[in-house]
Amino acid sequence: MTTVAIDTGVGPLLRSWREQRRISQLELALRADSSARHISFIETGRSRPSEEMILRLAEHLDVPVRERNALLLVGGYAPRYAQTAFDDPALDALREGMDRLLQAYEPYPALVVDGTYDVVAANRGMAMLLDPVAEHLLVPPLNAMRLTLHPEGLAPRIRNLREWRADLLSQMERQIGLARSAQLRELYEEVAGYPVEEVAGYPVPESTGSTGSVPAPSLPFALPLLIEHGGEVLSFVCSIATFNTPMDVTVAELAIETFLPADRATADHLRSLTS
Template sequence: MTTAPPDTEVGPLLREWRERRRISQLELALRADSSARHISFVETGRSRPSEDMVLRLAEALDVPVRERNALLVMAGYAPRYAQTPLDAPAMSALRESLDRLLTAYEPYPALVVDGVYGVVAANRGIALLLEGVAERLLVPPVNAMRLTLHPEGLAPRIVNLPEWRADLLAQMERQIALVRSPALRELYEEVAAYPVPERPADTDRTDVPEGPGGAGGSASADGRTGGERAAAFALPMRLEHGGRVLSFVSSIATFNTPMDVTVAELAIETFLPADRETAAYLHAHLPP
């Protein structure tokens, strides 16, 4: 492998990462088994860090894998981490594992997104919730943020849209603060500018049908379902579907210690029913 010539910008960039993490040069030195003096020299460009030192500092600062490659190149070294397309033969085992995971989670919704929220896989639980979404938003490449917040997407049917929208935008802001991604910044500016659809007053409360075992009740915009408060432990997404309100809480999982940029940026988002009525509805209505 050939290496790029050293770039004096690696020092300031490492300092920027350290300041983002809000740690001192001494603390970083302790984490990276170095000295505060050497860290200072690296940050000011007086000392060129070795390849091993760049990687140790990046690890100590929890720098994303893509950005670790950028640090190496700036320091005059070859990138360490590959970026293998997800459809490459080498990724077949990963794709099969993701498909099995998504299928096993049915009838509950689950999907896999990349670093800019592009949907790379989804299960039938997700498909169930997409009724009424504009066809143009479902043409690949599908974007989860655009699909959720666009006025022709899920947004008009999200009962608590202001709260859910604010949470999603805050999530994107945190990610933008961690990675230098023009594409992610562009997506954020696009979806943040979408108008917020107004909901008619008569959709504030809808009935949830009986499911298997006779589960039934009602759902309302204040989070009560079947006489109990749903998802008091987390902000739910309350979504109108077929004249009913379904309630979900979401969780996001990423890969531990990834060695590939593509894998490092994948996230698996699962939607857990926040009440028994939603669970029963999903079991009764999963598409074939």
């Protein structure tokens, strides 16, 4: 799905990306082995960029693969990158590889999301954390942001909800700035509007350290997710991995999120559940 207006010239669109990245015409020219004069002519429509130039400028402006197709289309060229459905047989090897990766990470939670945070794969560790969650939130496609922040999702069990929510919303804002997705903006407005002060009768702590008898672990290197499960407060740090130099829109927008136990008690609790 293209997220730019087709009747907008490729020059103004490239200028918009350059300004968003806060790069001068001269700096972009140096990066792309061109001249500031030529960049200026492209942006004002006085010069029609070649397909190669559009792709070169898009690469140096860190334009997402989906938007590179849109730039090519507006510039009068065919899209360069395919957009293969995730369940297409062409991606069998990719799905199998991710499934093995998710299973190998068990009993720790891990999942794969697409560009709008819909869950396309998850392991049993993640399923464990989702119990209990309201049934209507588990109807496919599951959305990771909605599952986490909805009052009937994980939010009532997240002990440092205020901090974790702020971090997730900040992540979404960065993604919106990068992808310019109307669908992502709509999701952001939805989840940002969920109540925070009190969720399901459970008062949200003022800070990560305000968790009653369960203090937050000292983790200066990453914000922990503190979540209640089975009478225990589990502590995780999250890492996100994407594919290097993707040549397909679908693959470019996939992200593998893993939750690493931040303390021995959390690791022991998860292993006890699987044993």
